[in-house]
Amino acid sequence: MGDLSMGQPADHSRRVAWLAQRAGFELGLDAQACECIYQTAVLRWVGCTANATEVSAAITDDVLGRAAVMALRPQDMGLLISPSKVVRHTQEISAIHCEISVIIASALGLGEPVTAALACLFETWDGNGYPRGIQGDDIPIAVMLVVLCGDVEILSREYGVAQAQQFLQLRADAVYPRRLVNLVSSRMQSWLNELNVPGDFTHPTSEGAADSVVDLSLLADAIDLKLPWLTGHSRRVAQLAATVAAQTGLPLAVQNSVVRAALLHGMGRVAIPNAVWNRTGPLTHADWERVRLSPYWTARVAGQIKSLEVEADIASHAYERLDGSGYYRAARNAATSPAHRVLPVVTTWLALLSPRPWRAAMDQDAAVDHLQKQASLGRFDPKITDALLGSARSSNWAASNALEARPTQSILTARECEVLHCISQGQSNKEAARVLGISPSTVRAHCENVFRKLDCKSRAAATLKAASLGLL
Incomplete structure (x- = not known):
């Protein structure tokens, strides 16, 4: 699902997972760490639907525009906002994505290493990433390998191996550490040759979400x-x-x-x-x-x-x-x-x-x-x-x-459920206030209570958690 949202082929994440896990084994990481790498790669884009509204407010096509970003073709993004607003918008988009990814991974029963990695998906080695701006070894190695191998999969497909290697070197010590770039670049052609052999390239350690019975x-x-x-x-x-x-x-x-x-x-x-x-x-x-x-x-x-x-x-x-x-x-x-x-x-x-x-x-x-x-x-x-x-x-x-109060056996009050219903449908505070016959400031106060009770920071996260609790 996430691959489609990003304008990528349907097997993109599985290919990235194979490459990133292969790099992990090459680095001598243990089986548990390599499993974390794989699950991080598979779930990397699971939060893409949650921020589609915010992305589509910034670029003309939230699918092909994101594909252009991933392929390092910023001229094809179709930017709808002024360049001065890009940083703030990007921070909001990445925060929503990471929050939803963590919620889903937690619901799948994946461990703390995976959720910690998914919370850092847009961080960069030099500290200029999002949403927290952490840097260097504070970023889980699973994230660095997944981002690097994601670039390998896309850039080699777009430009060929030789030019992809050049792009990776330009991004070394900025997006990801140079030592990982050097390792992956030296193995890139042989790994891609192996990956492109027809057949199933499912990873050998089939634990976690890959084999779990998931509530659809x-x-x-x-x-x-x-x-x-x-x-x-x-x-x-x-x-x-x-x-x-x-x-x-x-x-x-x-x-x-x-x-x-x-x-x-x-x-x-x-x-x-x-x-x-x-x-x-x-x-x-x-x-x-x-x-x-x-x-x-x-x-x-x-x-x-x-x-x-x-x-x-x-x-x-x-x-x-x-x-x-x-x-x-x-x-x-x-x-x-x-x-x-x-x-x-x-x-x-x-x-x-x-x-x-x-x-x-x-x-x-x-x-x-x-x-x-x-x-x-x-x-x-x-x-x-x-x-x-x-x-x-x-x-x-x-x-x-229809808009109606939800069952009283809930962590939310009836009014909070009504407000949540409105904002989950994409209504602004003013629109929700008009529907409910209350003031925007009252809606805002109810939203704050909803977010606190559901332990979330965004409309998308509140919607996802409320749906799982039967509140929507």
């Missing part, structure tokens, strides 16, 4: 962070998909796969810049082509995990239609199983009931009419559609996105 709700929440107006969307899709799959009589194992697929279905969305998703008018042809590829990227990335191959396939059918008018496969009736037909109906229903940057939320009656029409046109499975609408009649799904 955590991944879903991280995916939804990219666009504040999608906060909680993947969880709602999974909840409704579970109901519909059960009511249509799918086998229990298939029901479970559908629910897991629902939590994954938005993964490919991170490959498309926020400027496209937030557009209030019609999409250009080029933008629409990018949107159509989002389920392809879901299949591509989630499918890399062998235990999720079935779920990745189901998830990537979320925008297909039985008449072949969907995307990305344009799959028709005969090409889809009942398991593949649940998410298209569920995602459409919940999207219709929710506001989007380009339209207001649809009322429930209009949404019912829309679904029934789509089913009559042969685009949705009638049995799935009837099951969903039956559920809608028995429980008020239209209110699932």
Whole structure:
């Protein structure tokens, strides 16, 4: 997921992890240290969705712009802010990224060495990095090796090995220590040759997050962070998909796969810049082509995990239609199983009931009419559609996105939950104040209490923690 957010190939982080761990072994580091290096590399970009809003406020394309930065092509960044504001903006962006990365690593049960490294991802050897400006040996060696090998993977792909080596020397003793640059440069060609041999390059020490059973709700929440107006969307899709799959009589194992697929279905969305998703008018042809590829990227990335191959396939059918008018496969009736037909109906229903940057939320009656029409046109499975609408009649799904006080059995007060709901949707303090009928200063005070109680420093972190606690 993180690789797509950074505009990188889907296997970028795994390749960096292999290179960085190889360098660690070459340095004589023990197995535990090398495992830390690997996990740091794999999780390096896991916080990218959390700061996409802030990044897209600074550059025109939060995906390709970041790719340009990584490839040392600043002229292609598309900067939207004045150069004088870059430092402050960069510090905020890096702080959000690191905070989210640490939260996710902690939730995965990874140890202190990994979380300590993830807190320093943007620090540099000379002390000019972010967010804390630490330097030298105060920065974990895992960070230095991961950043260095990340540059190796990108720059060798962009410019070739010889020029990549020159770039590394220019950055030596500034971004990372020269001794590591010299070591990695001397091995670069042979390591890349080995890495590029077709086959699986998974690391040999398969401990930690690589083999752990991960709660996909955590991944879903991280995916939804990219666009504040999608906060909680993947969880709602999974909840409704579970109901519909059960009511249509799918086998229990298939029901479970559908629910897991629902939590994954938005993964490919991170490959498309926020400027496209937030557009209030019609999409250009080029933008629409990018949107159509989002389920392809879901299949591509989630499918890399062998235990999720079935779920990745189901998830990537979320925008297909039985008449072949969907995307990305344009799959028709005969090409889809009942398991593949649940998410298209569920995602459409919940999207219709929710506001989007380009339209207001649809009322429930209009949404019912829309679904029934789509089913009559042969685009949705009638049995799935009837099951969903039956559920809608028995429980008020239209209110699932409505602002309401959360359960009192919570570390937050009802008002704090309301404020959190507003800011998690991307509303400013003034906007939240207008919605809640209170003053901006009162909203600010509630935000401070929320951050203190949830032990976080950013909107994204508060959203992620609150989602995991069932507060959103």
